[in-house]
Amino acid sequence: MDKIKKVHDLHDEIRDNVQRALREDIGNGDLTALLIPSDRTLKATVITRENAVLCGTQWFEACFTALAPEITIEWFFKDADRVQVNQILCEITGPARAMLTAERSGLNFLQLLSAVATQTRQFVDAIAGTNTVIVDTRKTLPGLRLAQKYAVTCGGGMNHRVGLYDGILIKENHIIAAGGILPALTHAREIAAPNVFIQIEVETVQQLQEAIAAGATMVLLDNFSLAQLRDAVAWTRQHAGQRIILEASGNITLENVRQVAETGVDRISIGGLTKNIQAVDLSMRFV
Structure with a gap:
């Protein structure tokens, strides 16, 4: 809120x-x-x-x-x-x-x-006792985004960006259109105001490594398996310490959310909080 x-x-x-x-x-x-x-x-x-x-x-x-x-x-x-x-x-x-x-x-x-x-x-409640937080997405009912994001905070979750105007999230199509991870991140830093965060989505550990080498400080791990999440967290903490925020997303359910949290990711984003x-x-x- x-x-x-x-x-x-x-x-x-x-x-x-x-x-x-x-x-x-x-x-x-x-x-x-x-x-x-x-x-x-x-x-x-x-x-x-x-x-x-x-x-x-x-x-x-x-x-x-x-x-x-x-x-x-x-x-x-x-x-x-x-x-x-x-x-x-x-x-x-x-x-x-x-x-x-x-x-x-x-x-x-x-x-x-x-x-x-x-x-x-x-x-x-399902991830209580871990250091991970639950965050929402932009998958909200048209016209009711702020209301639903307020409701997420009442449930103990946190808000991701409110809209396209208050954060940069570089997804797969942005990377392709921009010509790759490095040019996408470089351009993002050039246009972002000081109070605007920059996050980039990756689909493999290799892309994660490339993103961090390019200066990423906030990375979305999209549809990673539990084993891939553990590998991603381990590599990141070994080579970049705690300064990189890692967020897991994709196919998160009540049945597996605790296992995802226990991999050590900082955040878990769930579109279903406001969509389903x-x-x-x-x-x-x-x-």
């Missing part, structure tokens, strides 16, 4: 996300909500149907208050808290029509972002 705050105002992002969500759902008006008397005030609760890590309370709340500022929400948990099945997450009080209109958009944000935080926490998501089961019910 700290990195996101440095690049963007998260409050503005929440407002924009919520405005788009409400606009696409409501259109010219909520026809079904007209069944409810306009002066009716009710209370509702949101309950989780499964164990999860809560995330997205600000987005949820903004969906309701955007339609009726007088709506009040009392939270019993905060973002990044672990919640258990059948626990009440919050109580909502206000105009019934506005609450019903905001319900789906609010729950969509809360279910999605809690799912990202929950999945991230599973990976973080099954929403947390939440429900809102009037009291």
Whole structure:
């Protein structure tokens, strides 16, 4: 979240996300909500149907208050808290029509972002006790990148670059188009501002050695086997010490993530944290 705050105002992002969500759902008006008397005030609760890590309370709340500022929400948990099945997450009080209109958009944000935080926490817990950190990627839902990257931090993970503008990641196609590892890295150093990191992706230990010889300080080891990762870490620590950040990526699952961490890599990036998501089961019910 700290990195996101440095690049963007998260409050503005929440407002924009919520405005788009409400606009696409409501259109010219909520026809079904007209069944409810306009002066009716009710209370509702949101309950989780499964164990999860809560995330997205600000987005949820903004969906309701955007339609009726007088709506009040009392939270019993905060973002990044672990919640258990059948626990009440919050109580909502206000105009019934506005609450019903905001319900789906609010729950969509809360279910999605809690799912990202929950999945991230599973990976973080799986490598507990190692010196490796879990990081996200740019494989996010269009329009919701900052929200999902915030959710990753609530799950205990760290953010990689936010977008193409705040970091240089030289991948296979960049290397081919630039004419090789050395010219790609050389040009990257020429154009990068002091606060922009430069990372290069390699697919073999030989390419790793070439990249470090060319001055790389941050290397992405793409789709390396466990044996190749161990060889890469051993060679790097012997010849370059701890100054090189090694990141593993590709085909990382909950079943193998600890083995990957135990090879000694500094970071593990996982696109599935934000891409392969099954929403947390939440429900809102009037009291």
